[in-house]
Amino acid sequence: MKTFCGRANPTTGEMEWVEEDENYDYHQEIARSRYADMLHDKDRNVKYYQGIRAAVSRVKERGEKAIVLDIGTGTGLLSMMAASAGADFCYAIEVFKPMANAAVKIVEKNGFRDKIKVINKHSTEVTVGPDGDMQCRANILVTELFDTELIGEGALPTYEHAHKYLVQEGCEAVPHRATVYVQLVESKRMWSWNKLFPVHVKAEDGEKMIVSPSEMENCPGVPSVCDIQLNQMPSSDFTILSDVVTMFSVDFGKPVRSASTYYRVQLEPVKSGKAQIVLSWWDIDMDPSGTINCTMAPYWVKSTSAFQWRDHWMQCVYFLPNEEPVLQGEKLYLTACRDEYSLWYNLQKARGEEENKADVRVESPVCRCQAHLLWNRPRFGELNDQNRTRQYIKSLMRVLKTDSVCLCISDGSLLPMLAHYLGAKQVFTLENSAVSCSVMEKFFKANHLEDKIKIIEARPESLTSPHLEDKKISVLVGEPFFTTSLLPWHNLYFWYARTAVTSHLTSNVTVLPQSASLHMMIVEFQDLWRIRSPCGTCEGFDVRTMDDMIKNSLNFRESKEAEPHPLWEYPCKSLSDPLEVLTFDFRKTVPQHCLSSEGSVNLLWKGKSHGAVLWMEYHLTADISISTGLMQISNEKNCEWNPHCKQAVYFFSSVIESETLSDLPSAVTYAINFNTKTGEIAMDFKL
Numbered sequence: 001m002k003t004f005c006g007r008a009n010p011t012t013g014e015m016e017w018v019e020e021d022e023n024y025d026y027h028q029e030i031a032r033s034r035y036a037d038m039l040h041d042k043d044r045n046v047k048y049y050q051g052i053r054a055a056v057s058r059v060k061e062r063g064e065k066a067i068v069l070d071i072g073t074g075t076g077l078l079s080m081m082a083a084s085a086g087a088d089f090c091y092a093i094e095v096f097k098p099m100a101n102a103a104v105k106i107v108e109k110n111g112f113r114d115k116i117k118v119i120n121k122h123s124t125e126v127t128v129g130p131d132g133d134m135q136c137r138a139n140i141l142v143t144e145l146f147d148t149e150l151i152g153e154g155a156l157p158t159y160e161h162a163h164k165y166l167v168q169e170g171c172e173a174v175p176h177r178a179t180v181y182v183q184l185v186e187s188k189r190m191w192s193w194n195k196l197f198p199v200h201v202k203a204e205d206g207e208k209m210i211v212s213p214s215e216m217e218n219c220p221g222v223p224s225v226c227d228i229q230l231n232q233m234p235s236s237d238f239t240i241l242s243d244v245v246t247m248f249s250v251d252f253g254k255p256v257r258s259a260s261t262y263y264r265v266q267l268e269p270v271k272s273g274k275a276q277i278v279l280s281w282w283d284i285d286m287d288p289s290g291t292i293n294c295t296m297a298p299y300w301v302k303s304t305s306a307f308q309w310r311d312h313w314m315q316c317v318y319f320l321p322n323e324e325p326v327l328q329g330e331k332l333y334l335t336a337c338r339d340e341y342s343l344w345y346n347l348q349k350a351r352g353e354e355e356n357k358a359d360v361r362v363e364s365p366v367c368r369c370q371a372h373l374l375w376n377r378p379r380f381g382e383l384n385d386q387n388r389t390r391q392y393i394k395s396l397m398r399v400l401k402t403d404s405v406c407l408c409i410s411d412g413s414l415l416p417m418l419a420h421y422l423g424a425k426q427v428f429t430l431e432n433s434a435v436s437c438s439v440m441e442k443f444f445k446a447n448h449l450e451d452k453i454k455i456i457e458a459r460p461e462s463l464t465s466p467h468l469e470d471k472k473i474s475v476l477v478g479e480p481f482f483t484t485s486l487l488p489w490h491n492l493y494f495w496y497a498r499t500a501v502t503s504h505l506t507s508n509v510t511v512l513p514q515s516a517s518l519h520m521m522i523v524e525f526q527d528l529w530r531i532r533s534p535c536g537t538c539e540g541f542d543v544r545t546m547d548d549m550i551k552n553s554l555n556f557r558e559s560k561e562a563e564p565h566p567l568w569e570y571p572c573k574s575l576s577d578p579l580e581v582l583t584f585d586f587r588k589t590v591p592q593h594c595l596s597s598e599g600s601v602n603l604l605w606k607g608k609s610h611g612a613v614l615w616m617e618y619h620l621t622a623d624i625s626i627s628t629g630l631m632q633i634s635n636e637k638n639c640e641w642n643p644h645c646k647q648a649v650y651f652f653s654s655v656i657e658s659e660t661l662s663d664l665p666s667a668v669t670y671a672i673n674f675n676t677k678t679g680e681i682a683m684d685f686k687l
Contacts, residue, residue: 182247283295
């Protein structure tokens with residue numbers, strides 16, 4: 001069966017109806033899932049196995065049968081561990097149907113058909129009793145329901161229900177407990193992901209400053225967790241203000257409560273500074289004594305040399321509602337509030353104990369300024385990047401004249417204000433949503449520009465002369481940045497918008513950026529390759545069914561697609577020179593014909609070719625460019641990437657390994673095609 005799905009094309013802006021196979025959604029989910037990453041997480045798997053063996057033997061020593069409940073079984077791995085550790089029977093629960101089907105096959109293939117029953121239901125719908133899904137309650141509860149925030153995937157309500165209805169009182173639990181740790185830090189870099197700093201503009205008539213509206217200054221932001229690979233954050237980018245403190249722990253062997261609550265700890269700063277950020281991570285003890293421990297602690301906390309990379313569990317960055325100056329040695333209270341699925345933090349100076357208690361508010365923070373709804377965290381970082389802003393200022397100074405009529409096309413951009421301060425006679429900005437209109441309005445008011453810049457809420461194709469007060473546009477500007485963009489080339493929407501407004505432009509219009517180019521480079525990833533790499537066997541169990549399933553889903557689309565990743569979090573080395581593959585001239589309208597490029601790229605350095613990275617560069621003027629990808633390559637061939645943008649990664653289906661220089665130069669041939677009708681880029685690589 002086929003279904004028609006409506007979606008807005010991020011590049012062309014057109015609403016399109018796409019015919020999708022009914023299985024499309026689940027193929028997307030499997031193809032982009034974290035299953036491979038979990039199966040490659042040796043540390044997690046070994047420790048779960050040790051914990052499960054220990055739990056089974058504790059039950060057997062009491063002379064009882066070991067009956068296991070495995071919630072969220074995925075591939076069936078933990079149930080197979082339990083069965084091979086001697087469990088008498090396992091109930092493996094998996095709500096996602098394609099996954100449950102795969103688990104059935106994997107369990108059979110490994111010879112556990114009579115020991116493991118896969119149940120395709122949500123655990124809260126599982127019945128117990130002679131005619132139920134489970135014959136009796138289990139006495140060992142095994143789960144892996146955790147995300148980076150620990151509770152974001154609904155672990156607490158799931159455990160709460162399981163203890164009430166599915167397991168015996170006093171059951172063994174693997175993991176036995178989880179503990180959440182926090183550390184208070186000051187970090188201009190991380191704080192720049194949450195607040196907009198003042199922007200200084202040196203204009204002809206003196207220095208101007210763009211400031212944020214006051215409601216944005218005081219806004220607590222959005223409650224969604226900011227999860228990152230904290231191990232890629234250099235220690236020079238933050239200052240530690242407190243020791244690591246245990247915030248709370250959850251004992252999974254006892255009944256769990258999921259109702260909203262709060263936890264409070266006392267802290268004494270080890271250094272004076274501005275408290276802005278709470279960094280947080282967790283660990284799990286697989287056994288009651290805590291000897292089998294799996295931790296997400298970052299590099300400066302964990303002293304072990306064996307370091308396990310993983311992408312399914314990272315570390316959390318929480319933004320305090322306001323930055324708070326703190327003094328070394330003073331008494332502070334840090335409060336963590338949580339609901340069933342998320343956490344947020346508050347910091348208070350210690351006062352009388354009683355009045356402090358009254359201050360705890362358990363409601364989750366809500367963005368009141370709307371900017372946090374319009375801009376995600378990397379976008380805040382990008383707007384706060386002074387070097388980047390300087391490039392725009394420099395190029396605007398070159399192109400603006402005293403009689404310039406300027407139109408800006410980008411979502412929630414500072415460019416209209418820059419253009420005004422740098423001397424444009426009149427500035428219009430085209431905003432495509434009510435939220436971006438509202439945010440820009442607040443900005444213009446805060447900077448007393450509400451009567452200087454006109455906001456037009458319209459799509460480019462519906463722009464009319466009255467919108468522009470019957471003027472023609474002599475300077476068209478864009479960053480370009482659009483909130484709907486996922487892949488680097490989606491911001492080519494600017495080109496389509498430029499084409500749609502052609503009739504409103506003067507014949508000698510200046511377009512900034514004047515052009516863009518697509519670049520690519522072949523790389524070897526330190527770790528990111530694992531998320532798309534087949535596993536084969538995992539702790540002695542054959543999981544090839546899962547490998548095939550992921551491969552199938554990746555091939556489900558006619559062509560494999562590139563996927564977006566923020567590569568500052570994922571170290572890689574370049575194996576080729578960067579190469580410009582396509583150019584897009586914004587001074588002309590979008591052509592009717594496709595743009596394509598074929599060729600080969602030489603592998604110049606030895607290593608494993610895991611894939612190609614692609615990114616865009618925008619040429620603001622003939623000699624000023626902005627890269628959304630590669631910033632520089634070190635002598636050791638380590639790549640530094642633009643930290644505010646996601647780059648596109650195309651994983652090769654087979655890896656070429658050139659160990660010796662005599663294998664070189666081998667080459668990768670590529671064909672890249674930009675379909676101007678659909679705005680999509682198709683690519684093919686042959687090794």
